Amino acid sequence: MEDVLVGRLMSTTLQTVTPETLVEEAAQKMLSNDVGSVIVIDDENHLEGILTTTDFVKIVAERQPKDETPVSAYMTADVSTASIQDSIREVSDRMVEGGFHHMPVVDETEGVIGMISTTDLTGYLSHVQTPSPSQTDSAQ
Template sequence: MHDTIAVAEIMVADVVTAPLEAIATDAAVQLHEERVSSVVVTDDGSPVGIITEGTFATELCHRSDLGETPLADVMSAPLETVSPDASIVDAVEQLRDDEIEHLPVVDGSGDLSGIVTTTELTYYVPHLIHQRRSSDADRPPNRQVRTDTTYERDDWTFTYHGSDESSVDVGDVARFSKTISDGDIDAFAEVTGDTNRVHLEEAYAAETRFGERIVHGVLANGIVSAALARLPGLTIYLSQKSSFLAPLSVGDRATAECAVTEALGGSKYRIDTTVTDGSETVVLEGDAVVLIDELPDAAPLEGASRKD
């Protein structure tokens, strides 16, 4: 559906511009007064470069005073642009490939029609916009190796230690591990609606106490669910108590350890749950109560012949 939406339909048409002969101070004043994040630099009316809030932040790290510095010396050029007729999916791919956040819209005559940024695009394709998101082609293939899960991936690991690996008993321990990717974060935000910027925006998160983007706490808790889902039998979650002790960084490998501590009767068990990051720091701890039913009779997997 998104590939049918043209950039012209969502772009900001009222673009703030500055002439090439202007100085950096002029552009800084425009950014502040117009409350925008970028100024397109023009030469005889044609767009030739762009200066953004990020540009000023970078330049101030190398210069003590930008005051009289010509825009031509600090603007980003050559200018990356997009056609008004391009789809917003194409715009997303271009922003990601060029590692930029602002894309001026230029028509076939070279005239500036508008500008599209990650802000506008996030309203339509939040699961595509983030720079570091892994594509589906980069994901390890699905593989069917169990009767109680629809598929596994080669980069997931699971181990189970018990006296009888066909049933659950006190003392048994299950561990599940996977890397929390950008794609995981984007998909979780889209499905749940939890689009807190600390999970999705690098620049925003850098200004928080964490200093970087972090994994949703409930997503970290989901690694526990993944481990429990692979216990012998059909695992049914009854309750979960969790304490979040430390942030989990995006791209880190999370490991859930589930230790069966008590048989509650009626096929119910209490389980201590812990999640650690790649450096074995405990980021979450708690306990769960689950009900273990027998697996249903084996049936053909839906879409078993389909390859992702």
């Protein structure tokens, strides 16, 4: 399989919030846009964290008042990121090892520029054309 780079598969339509955004607003943004995470950024588009559907399980379990709780209380601040030049194999390995489904794609000067998810990787793999063993055997 060819070495495919993250820049080819990442989503560039991003749902972002600030650390001060209330979790209720973040949840509404995720539901309205049918996404599993929002990227938490500062005023200069630099990554502050990520808030995922998994984090909302914790929010509900702890019964915090959702209308008064900022995203910063639940977001993951130590976020593993990718660049557009990373190979999807490397990124996939890091996602599996870390047990997460979303990885923000960042650029040193532009900040957050995309998101690569397990859905993006699965979509790519479902379209890769590889011969089945029976096709390989009959070609010999």
